[in-house]
Amino acid sequence: xxxxxxxxxxxxxxxxxxxxxxxxxxxxxxxxxxxxxxxxxxxxxxxxxxxxxxxxxxxxxxxxxxxxxxxxxxxxxxxxxxxxxxxxxxxxxxxxxxxxxxxxxxxxxxxxxxxxxxxxxxxxxxxxxxxxxxxxxxxxxxxxxxxxxxxxxxxxxxxxxxxx
Amino acid sequence: xxxxxxxxxxxxxxxxxxxxxxxxxxxxxxxxxxxxxxxxxxxxxxxxxxxxxxxxxxxxxxxxxxxxxxxxxxxxxxxxxxxxxxxxxxxxxxxxxxxxxxxxxxxxxxxxxxxxxxxxxxxxxxxxxxxxxxxxxxxxxxxxxxxxxxxxxxxxxxxxxxxxxxxxxxxxxxxxxxxxxxxxxxxxxxxxxxxxxxxxxxxxxxxxxxxxxxxxxxxxxxxxxxxxxxxxxxxxxxxxxxxxxxxxxxxxxxxxxxxxxxxxxxxxxxxxxxxxxxxxxxxxxxxxxxxxxxxxxxxxxxxxxxxxxxxxxxxxxxxxxxxxxxxxxxxxxxxxxxxxxxxxxxxxxxxxxxxxxxxxxxxxxxxxxxxxxxxxxxxxxxxxxxxxxxxxxxxxxxxxxxxxxxxxxxxxxxxxxxxxxxxxxxxxxxxxxxxxxxxxxxxxxxxxxxxxxxxxxxxxxxxxxxxxxxxxxxxxxxxxxxxxxxxxxxxxxxxxxxxxxxxxxxxxxxxxxxxxxxxxxxxxxxxxxxxxxxxxxxxxxxxxxxxxxxxxxxxxxxxxxxxxxxxxxxxxxxxxxxxxxxxxxxxxxxxxxxxxxxxxxxxxxxxxxxxxxxxxxxxxxxxxxxxxxxxxxxxxxxxxxxxxxxxxxxxxxxxxxxxxxxxxxxxxxxx
Numbered sequence: 001x002x003x004x005x006x007x008x009x010x011x012x013x014x015x016x017x018x019x020x021x022x023x024x025x026x027x028x029x030x031x032x033x034x035x036x037x038x039x040x041x042x043x044x045x046x047x048x049x050x051x052x053x054x055x056x057x058x059x060x061x062x063x064x065x066x067x068x069x070x071x072x073x074x075x076x077x078x079x080x081x082x083x084x085x086x087x088x089x090x091x092x093x094x095x096x097x098x099x100x101x102x103x104x105x106x107x108x109x110x111x112x113x114x115x116x117x118x119x120x121x122x123x124x125x126x127x128x129x130x131x132x133x134x135x136x137x138x139x140x141x142x143x144x145x146x147x148x149x150x151x152x153x154x155x156x157x158x159x160x161x162x163x164x
Numbered sequence: 165x166x167x168x169x170x171x172x173x174x175x176x177x178x179x180x181x182x183x184x185x186x187x188x189x190x191x192x193x194x195x196x197x198x199x200x201x202x203x204x205x206x207x208x209x210x211x212x213x214x215x216x217x218x219x220x221x222x223x224x225x226x227x228x229x230x231x232x233x234x235x236x237x238x239x240x241x242x243x244x245x246x247x248x249x250x251x252x253x254x255x256x257x258x259x260x261x262x263x264x265x266x267x268x269x270x271x272x273x274x275x276x277x278x279x280x281x282x283x284x285x286x287x288x289x290x291x292x293x294x295x296x297x298x299x300x301x302x303x304x305x306x307x308x309x310x311x312x313x314x315x316x317x318x319x320x321x322x323x324x325x326x327x328x329x330x331x332x333x334x335x336x337x338x339x340x341x342x343x344x345x346x347x348x349x350x351x352x353x354x355x356x357x358x359x360x361x362x363x364x365x366x367x368x369x370x371x372x373x374x375x376x377x378x379x380x381x382x383x384x385x386x387x388x389x390x391x392x393x394x395x396x397x398x399x400x401x402x403x404x405x406x407x408x409x410x411x412x413x414x415x416x417x418x419x420x421x422x423x424x425x426x427x428x429x430x431x432x433x434x435x436x437x438x439x440x441x442x443x444x445x446x447x448x449x450x451x452x453x454x455x456x457x458x459x460x461x462x463x464x465x466x467x468x469x470x471x472x473x474x475x476x477x478x479x480x481x482x483x484x485x486x487x488x489x490x491x492x493x494x495x496x497x498x499x500x501x502x503x504x505x506x507x508x509x510x511x512x513x514x515x516x517x518x519x520x521x522x523x524x525x526x527x528x529x530x531x532x533x534x535x536x537x538x539x540x541x542x543x544x545x546x547x548x549x550x551x552x553x554x555x556x557x558x559x560x561x562x563x564x565x566x567x568x569x570x571x572x573x574x575x576x577x578x579x580x581x582x583x584x585x586x587x588x589x590x591x592x593x594x595x596x597x598x599x600x601x602x603x604x605x606x607x608x609x610x611x612x613x614x615x616x617x618x619x620x621x622x623x624x625x626x627x628x629x630x631x632x633x634x635x636x637x638x639x640x641x642x643x644x645x646x647x648x649x650x651x652x653x654x655x656x657x658x659x660x661x662x663x664x665x666x667x668x669x670x671x672x673x674x675x676x677x678x679x680x681x682x683x684x685x686x687x688x689x690x691x692x693x694x695x696x697x698x699x700x701x702x703x704x705x706x707x708x709x710x711x712x713x714x715x716x717x718x719x720x721x722x723x724x725x726x727x728x729x730x731x732x733x734x735x736x737x738x739x740x741x742x743x744x745x746x747x748x749x750x751x752x753x754x755x756x757x758x759x760x761x762x763x764x765x766x767x768x769x770x771x772x773x774x775x776x777x778x779x780x781x782x783x784x785x786x787x788x789x790x791x792x793x794x795x796x797x798x799x800x801x802x803x804x805x806x807x808x809x810x811x812x813x814x815x816x817x818x819x820x821x822x823x824x825x826x827x828x829x830x831x832x833x834x835x
Binding site: 078079097098100106 | 720722723725726727728729
């Protein structure tokens with residue numbers, strides 16, 4: 001009971017820590033994103049990342065940037081998802097699972113390539129286990145540049161999808 | 165017109181013909197001829213039993229059959245219930261045996277002993293004197309022992325199971341023998357009528373001694389904890405139709421004995437005795453189902469479930485005797501009705517389950533649940549039969565066991581305001597034990613059905629399974645029909661059982677109602693048929709309505725989601741062990757499983773693991789704590805006694821001489 005009270009006090013004292021919402025992104029919204037009605041469920045796929053992008057995605061969904069207030073939400077299975085957030089260069093072992101994951105998402109579906117590796121192989125361009133960028137394996141609807149991309153950029157891309 | 169006498173006589177005659185047929189007919193046609201005759205005998209026994217249940221008394225005296233005492237047969241409604249159950253189970257099991265015996269069980273001995281076993285199951289409840297009863301009991305023990313060890317050449321464990329069964333059943337026989345002799349001491353003859361009349365002259369300690377000895381003997385036959393050790397050994401190792409007959413008909417004889425001696429012959433035992441029966445019933449029910457839920461051997465699981473169900477019956481019998489001893493005959497009749505109904509229900513579903521398990525064993529050659537699975541497509545009828553049996557065995561509507569456990573709980577709950585400290589302590593615990601048992605039974609049978617029959621096959625044997633021959637399927641269909649009948653229309657037999665129990669407890673029938681079950685004397689009503697109808701409507705709504713709504717939209721055929729990596733293999737499935745693991749963890753203190761992990765490292769580095777071996781065993785704790793010390797002590801005594809026997813004849817003569825002298829001295833001193 002005391003712990004709960006302490007927690008309530010902490011919440012009360014801390015208040016909101018989220019950054020004020022920036023301007024809504026104006027353009028670049030994929031056509032099928034409009035069908036989702038402003039709520040986008042997202043499954044994250046690590047296709048061969050160095051985990052830099054993962055930290056930034058975690059930060060984008062943390063209390064400061066709080067991507068969930070714009071209607072984006074991380075889910076645990078592609079069967080529940082509308083969009084995939086793919087990070088990293090696509091490695092040999094992950095090429096087929098990535099294709100199957102995309103297949104498993106119900107339509108209309110969206111694929112977002114997060115980070116330079118996912119866009120154009122980045123620093124892993126000539127490594128031996130690499131199949132290619134995400135666009136070489138599956139169709140990509142949106143890209144987020146950066147190595148790693150800043151959380152603001154990820155949030156902006158997610159807001160492009162939700163339109164909020 | 166009475167049919168009990170002619171029916172039983174004809175059944176005995178047909179059994180005799182079946183024995184002769186099994187001995188003379190050539191091997192190719194032997195199972196068919198002997199099996200058909202045994203089916204007829206079982207059917208005749210059922211007809212006689214039903215007639216007796218409906219109130220046709222019958223009695224006969226055959227002085228020439230058994231030396232000195234002769235055979236006395238007396239059939240009353242209580243005998244009728246057990247006669248009908250034995251006959252019906254025997255008929256179904258014999259029908260199943262026609263197909264099942266084709267692989268190696270068509271020898272003369274097995275085929276000839278089976279009808280004798282059936283006959284003994286009809287003689288025991290029909291016996292009207294102690295000598296007849298004990299002769300029938302011994303015949304039942306011996307024939308079932310011969311059938312248990314029928315496959316001893318194929319598997320090593322059969323011999324050990326046979327030894328356990330032989331020793332325990334004969335120790336039980338000794339206990340019953342002494343108990344019944346104590347009870348019959350003041351009587352003029354050994355007929356039940358004479359014993360009943362003279363039992364009132366016995367002193368309370370003598371009656372108590374007789375009842376306790378009978379409880380030990382009959383309880384061990386019924387698989388009562390802690391005397392159950394033979395049951396999970398012998399039932400799995402017997403051929404499956406024999407397992408069905410033992411588990412659905414023979415164990416009932418233990419219950420019959422306790423009811424016959426405790427309620428009828430001794431004129432209603434003391435209160436402490438019935439409290440002991442009730443406590444033993446609770447212990448058996450909970451312990452049996454706990455062992456069943458963690459068991460990975462299909463037939464062993466069913467055997468432990470028998471212990472559980474006999475425990476529930478004992479709870480009913482104990483509660484009935486308790487209520488009768490504190491002067492509440494209506495509740496006593498209700499509890500006894502629940503016990504008798506559960507005997508019938510258990511016989512129906514356990515027959516079905518053992519026959520289906522036998523069908524699986526016949527097709528795959530294994531009883532290990534961890535090696536089964538995926539039988540739904542290759543063995544559809546067996547899967548449906550086991551599914552029906554599993555539903556019947558779990559006390560959920562519309563299951564068969566639901567009705568009887570409901571009546572049992574009604575009796576216990578209405579009896580809660582009973583006088584006496586012990587009763588007010590034991591009865592709430594009994595209610596809790598019945599509820600816990602019901603819950604664990606659901607988990608047990610979900611495991612047995614889900615792991616054993618659904619999903620993918622876990623071994624080549626399971627993948628190559630084929631459906632069983634028609635006679636086996638027909639037997640399963642008959643048993644399934646009985647389950648469905650008992651689940652939907654128990655009111656067909658309940659008023660009759662109520663009458664039987666009422667006569668025993670000295671009250672009117674505690675149940676009534678034409679369509680449903682209505683309790684008379686206490687409030688409570690249930691309509692199984694309406695429940696089934698409501699459940700079916702709900703199922704149709706849940707299944708059909710979404711399907712109608714979904715088919716309007718376009719559908720996409722997609723690959724089963726397997727996390728994107730490779731196909732799902734049978735190694736990823738739940739096994740029986742893993743399914744029961746959470747429960748095993750919860751009941752860790754009770755079960756005390758032993759497990760050890762061996763990690764082998766590579767020679768180069770202790771950080772590189774070459775192989776990991778994991779072993780888990782859940783030994784029967786009662787057995788380890790109770791039987792192992794006794795067996796060790798017996799072995800030590802034997803070793804010590806061996807020193808006396810040196811092989812010298814002079815010494816043996818000396819022993820005889822000194823013993824005689826000692827006895828004479830004692831006699832002289834005592835005079």
